[in-house]
Amino acid sequence: MKLKITLITFCITALSFAQNFSDQVKRFITVEDNQFAITNVTVIDGTGGEIKENQTIVVSDGKILRTGDADKIPMALGIKTIDGKGKTVIPGLVMLHEHMFYTTPFENWFSVSQMTFTFPRLYLAGGVTSMRTGGSIQPQSDLNVQQWINEGLMTGPKMHVTGPFIEREGPKVPELGFIGNTDEVSKIVNYWADKGVTSFKVYNNITKQDLSVAVSEAHKRGLKVTGHLCSLTYKEASEIGIDNLEHGFMASSDFALDKEENLCDPFSARTGLANEPIDGENINKLIDLLIANGTAITTTPNVFEPYTDREIVPGGGLDALLPQIQERLTSQHKRAQGRDSSSIALFNKNLAWVKRFYDKGGILLAGTDPTGAGRTVAGYANQRTVEILVEAGFPLVDAIKICTIDGAKFLEISEVTGTVEEGKQADLLLIDGDLSQDIKNIRKLETVFKDGVGFNSKQLFESVKGKVGFN
Template identity: 75%
Template sequence: MKKKISIAIIVLFVFKIYAQEFSSQVKRFITVDDTEYAITDVTVIDGTGSASKTNQTIIISNGKIKAIGNDLEIPNGTTTIDGTGKTIIPGLVMLHEHMFYTKPFENWFSVGQMTFTFPRLYLAGGVTSMRTGGSIQPQTDLNVKKWINEGRMTGPKMHVTGPFIEREGPKVPELGFIDSPGEVSKIVNYWADKGVTSFKVYNNITKEDLKICVEEAHKRGLKVTGHLCSLTYEEASNIGIDNLEHGFMAASDFVKNKEENICDPFEARQGLTNEPVDGETINNLIDLLIKNKTVITTTPNVFEPYTDREIVPGNGLDALAPQIQERIKEDYKRAQGRDAASLARFNKNLTWVKRFYDKGGFLVAGTDPTGAGRTVAGYANQRTVEILVEAGFTVEEAIKICTLNGAIFLEQEKLLGTLEVGKQADIILINGDLNFDIKNIRNMEIVFKDGVGFDSKRLFDSVKGQVGLN
């Protein structure tokens, strides 16, 4: 009797893996949920960095890639999707995402949790896996992750970072602040027990804070990233931080006579402005980061200049609540023709990021939907790929950075990140040729997560006018 029960449990478990049940709220976005189907005559960019291939067929079975090639026999009765004139790429794996959005008030900087709009927008924009780059409501993020996995909410697979580890500096009411290094180990172990998988240190920490964070996180097999200022990239890399955020835009290494453990954002920005594009400090820093195997996350979208560009890069203005649209439009008008210095830093940083990559550095990507409020989940993820190509990366390199590299960092590369037989069917079907025009990445039709196809446009449309509210 016990043996029969055990077999029944195994059968039910296997069935649950390959036939996930979804709530009615999730089902309304699903367009493909067949056990087996094929996408035919499609161009494939597989995420490995290899050149794209045309006239390919990919067969999906039980949520995984069963076969891929240009001369495949499709079993009779298999559902087929015509991929003529279309491209498939792996689902995006993005590593500096947030579940919150900028909500300033008077002269206060503040952020608000986007529990419902952002998960949908990320998936709509092709993100099938994401890491939050710091959480203001980590328990909320963990709950959302759980409910997505259970099929009760719509969104990507989530890797949740703990609350920001920070000392008091600028008054951001949603941040918690520590007073001593001893608090760091308590934060790391408490939230590791809760299920977060990484930690983020912030602008005003000390060397001792970071040392403890790295030590405690690494004991648990978890990683530490940082948006720094009080510490230089060189100091953090030598201490053993795994990841540095925002390309080189947050580096204070270019400050002359920098005071230890002190953040001076104005001096840091000036140092970035003054450092020559081919300066000795930046080149030595790049070599050190590569030697120490410190990963860089590029987040160009959040720094994108205003002049002659979209109000919300990626064309996401309609996603914002009407009153927020008005504020963003006014800010945009005021900034036209007045952001030459921002443009210079933006371009310089992209040059350095590409140099880091070309010399062998490990580069991943994210969006950071904060800043001035022009960075909106989903739209920003698509725009990030465009910016990488505009910066000189090939289309195949840009896709690899935003897919396989992210999967490797998350230690998920055996499961996802590329289009290969046996991997999970995390796939984006795009109307158009990315090599002809990278902006075709905005023409996503179906985003497949574990083989289940979600309607990208329907997801985008479902939350129009709600970002900033929910």
């Protein structure tokens, strides 16, 4: 009787499932069935548990109806099936330091440009089904894109938008707004909270008082604050109550000698990081403090990836860029070969510290930050981030967990996404290969299911080749 009720319920809910998409979105959709099943597939479910083989996942009304051993899962007659033999399913990626902009320097000016159309497609192509922008230069544009994706008018992931950077004047970046005094902080937080952003980001040159007001005002509204810091140490920010710190430990000024309060000295901060022993007393005390305070860290290793013996664009996205940008990056890459030993050492040290933080119980999240020298490209970078975590010694199931359910928990959406579990939205990635044999098989992503609708990853990537840097 229970089986009959399940099948009847399955059919009824399937009939109610319908989504409307524009023609621009429909051209990327390969699966839009009310009900379907992926059969005989390997599943890494995002919980950190063991990898399961020969599984079947049944989807109905955009949600996971059933999952389990293939020989034990009943299916309705005539249901569409997708053969998963030799393939792997993982949850859709939930990434926490994404941007809708990309580095576009001019002469000796650092600048960024909004990628309103290319980046949403690329994020989805790379397997990102939910993301948080890690600071916005055009927050209203980001909110519009969020709405249009939700309405089926644009192609992209489910977005959580962060407000404009909260920053005092420092290096001349024309896209940043600068506050002149602390009184402006509460106005920024409340104005953009009313507009619909769900978090805020403080930046390099803020004061303790600025952060205190940002945290207080955001927390009153149930919103979170993250930070890419320099003028404040991680210890100071954690004790004030910041929710999240960006870039692993690469933005920490805690080890700088003679650190002046509320002032950023990037050279001293980097020197301090380089001089701190990999198992030093100070880093271990800092890790323990952050864990005790429940301060999350977002690792963004892709944006710091060294040059020597690495891809020009890590993750393989060079041909996504405008030709002139490809030329610039290729030239920079050739010049940097064999000349970045200090960067390599710091890159590896930071990953060791990030793993120690995670192993000791810290809240670790992951993201990409498509800025820096321009080598970090949305979508490609997200897949590469998972690869880097595995290369750094994280067990495969933990790397997937960090990039899925742990991000979902931080965004407070873990009840509906982040794992391959019955009752959750069908945010799934179907990959043609075995990740346990080679993590780079993640680049063989075939279909990205967002709320049960399957998008062709290859077509999404192809649709914006040679266009990143323009829009």
